[in-house]
Amino acid sequence: MATDRVVVVGASLAGLRAAEAVRKTGYAGEVVVVGDEPHMPYNRPPLSKTALGAEPEDLAFRIPRHARDVTWRLGEAVTSADLTARTVTCAGGDVLGWSGLVIASGLRPRRLPLPGPDRCVVRTxxxxxxxxxxxxxxxxxxxxxxxxxxxxxxxxxxxxxxxxxxxxxxxxxxxxxxxxxxxxxxxxxxxxxxxxxxxxxxxxxxxxxxxxxxxxxxxxxxxxxxAVGGTPATEWLAGTGLDVTDGVLCDNALRAGGRPDVVACGDLARFPNPLFDAVPRRVEHWTMATDTGKRAGTTLGRHLTGSGADEPPFTPLPSFWSDQYGFRLQSYGAPGLGDDSRVLEGDPDGEVAVGYHRAGRLTGVVLLGLGGRYAHYRSLVAEAGHLALR
Ligand SMILES: Cc1cc2nc3c(=O)[nH]c(=O)nc-3n(C[C@H](O)[C@H](O)[C@H](O)COP(=O)(O)OP(=O)(O)OC[C@H]3O[C@@H](n4cnc5c(N)ncnc54)[C@H](O)[C@@H]3O)c2cc1C
Missing domain, CATH: 3.50.50.60 (FAD/NAD(P)-binding domain)
Incomplete structure (x- = not known):
């Protein structure tokens, strides 16, 4: 009998959201999440902020109702995958068959290739x-x-x-x-x-x-x-034929390698977002791990339950925050795509909103402070993207 199981590789934010979304489509087979860290999925943003001052309160995500019957295999890496046999192999030697695979193994910190004493990184x-x-x-x-x-x-x-x-x-x-x-x-x-x-x-x-x-x-x-960036954790996909040049190349529904039974999400998913253009890109934002996890799980679950792939185009609005010295930086859209930036409101040495434009079109806004203006600028950026879609 063919395996009726979804295997999620990576027990973090994107993997959790994908497992939940698979279940929400009504998929009734087994859902197994394999993660190489010994912890249940937890929140990383505090790690470079408050957690450096004091032992953090519990960082673990609440496990949503739809993900309560998921099987967690923690502290164990997946070392390889075979997309023809539909299996993954774990470090301990166990081979897990699957009918659907979610690639959610995120990034590993990049290291400078210099000898000398050991240096710290901040990822876990x-x-x-x-x-x-x-x-x-x-x-x-x-x-x-x-x-x-x-x-x-x-x-x-x-x-x-x-x-x-x-x-x-x-x-x-x-x-x-x-x-x-x-x-x-x-x-x-x-x-x-x-x-x-x-x-x-x-x-x-x-x-x-x-x-x-x-x-x-x-x-x-x-x-x-x-703190020199991250490298997609795709070693375990070597030899699968998937395009893993800078993350896992996906279509707009987050299917990898043109297969309906393999999806990717989170920091390593490289996909086109029609809000901006047709170029596949990775986005390393917390909200994007959530959005892509949900969408990848839905794509896979709908395929496995036979409920079709009839979803509207996936057009998530990237958003990102950073906290430094008690002020909040908030970003909407893709400021990095802009070739021109100008102050929309305020003063860069106080509270400010800066707009980023490409060929005259707004691609993103970044605010320092100005908390009361988030909703306004968020909708301005979303509107500019949706106008371009028409
Ligand atoms: C220190 C820090 C601060 C951040 N601050 C912010 C912020 O302020 N705002 C913001 O928007 N975003 C922030 N981010 C980004 C955000 O946390 C990430 O976008 C998000 O964690 C991505 O989730 P993910 O599930 O794709 O990947 P990850 O969270 O990287 O999870 C991938 C998991 O897969 C595991 N794994 C890898 N390979 C294997 C394997 N072969 N087998 C099994 N498991 C494997 C990894 O160990 C890891 O547990 C921050 C990230 C970090 C590290």
């Missing part, structure tokens, strides 16, 4: 606990990378009284998604809180208590955090 609860144990007043922290996670770690460390240096090759922090205007404003805020930036440079070596930069500067360091 254990990573955050390790950084937390090294942060105390006067501790010298070097953060490598000035993206959102690097900046959040720097802000959290300053709040705890650590000395903080940030090293990155860009001209301003968070340059790629935010551009020079807001990046420079963010830098001024950090500098006002005592963070020292070393931009346009990279580490060339790590020593026992220092980081050596390209031009020879040596920064003293009791603790080094590398």
């Amino acid at each position: 609860r254990e990573d955050a606990a390790r950084v937390r144990s090294g942060l105390r007043p006067g501790a010298r922290l070097v953060v490598v990378g000035a993206g959102f996670i690097g900046c959040e770690v720097a802000a959290a460390a300053r709040a705890l009284g650590a000395e903080v240096d940030v090293v990155a090759p860009e001209r301003v922090p968070v340059q790629r998604p935010l551009g020079p205007l807001l990046g420079a404003a963010l830098q001024r805020r950090h500098e006002a809180h005592g963070v020292r930036f070393h931009l346009g440079t990279v580490p060339v070596g790590y020593r026992a208590a220092s980081v050596v930069l390209g031009e020879g500067t040596e920064l003293p360091a009791d603790l080094v955090v590398e």
Whole structure:
């Protein structure tokens, strides 16, 4: 008898939402989630923020009603998949057959290929606990990378009284998604809180208590955090024939490899969003892991239950937040796609809304503060995208 089972690889936000959505379609077979971390799915955003100051309260997600009968296999990696035999193999040797596969294995932190003492990263609860144990007043922290996670770690460390240096090759922090205007404003805020930036440079070596930069500067360091982005965790898909160049290539319904029985979601799913254009992209946002998880689970469940694939195009509006020094940055749409940014309201050194445009069309808005204006700018960006769809 053919297997009647959905296997979800990756027990985190996207995998949980996908398992729930599969069940919501009425799929009655077994749903098994395999995760290599020993924990039930938990929330990562606090890890680079409040969790660096104090042991976090329970981070685990509530398990929704539809996902209560899911089987969890935790602390065990999937090491390979066979799409012809419809199986995955676990590290312990168990082979699980499936009729539907959800790829939700997310990202692993990228590491700089430099020898020297071990460095910290921030992706898991254990990573955050390790950084937390090294942060105390006067501790010298070097953060490598000035993206959102690097900046959040720097802000959290300053709040705890650590000395903080940030090293990155860009001209301003968070340059790629935010551009020079807001990046420079963010830098001024950090500098006002005592963070020292070393931009346009990279580490060339790590020593026992220092980081050596390209031009020879040596920064003293009791603790080094590398926050230089993530790499899609797709090793286990080697040899399957799926396109895993920068994540898993999917169609708009999140099917991978043109197969109705294999879907991907979360940080590693690369799919076209007609709100912007036809180019498949990955989006590393919490809300996108939720939206893609739900959609991928629905696509798969509808296929397995024979209820058809008659869904409207998938057009999620990306949104992202970041908390630093008590102010909130909120982003809607895809500011990184803009080739031009301008202030829509306010002042970059106070509260501000910045609009990002491509060929004259609004692709995203980022707000620093201005909490009361979220709904307005969110609908402005959504409207611009939907106008382009017509
Ligand atoms: C420190 C930090 C702070 C963040 N802050 C924000 C924020 O402020 N705002 C925001 O919008 N987003 C934020 N994000 C992003 C958000 O948390 C991610 O978009 C979201 O976690 C993605 O979920 P996911 O399920 O796709 O992947 P992940 O959460 O990466 O989960 C994938 C899971 O699969 C497991 N896995 C990998 N390979 C295998 C395998 N072979 N077998 C079994 N299991 C495997 C992994 O160990 C992991 O448990 C933050 C992320 C981090 C790390």
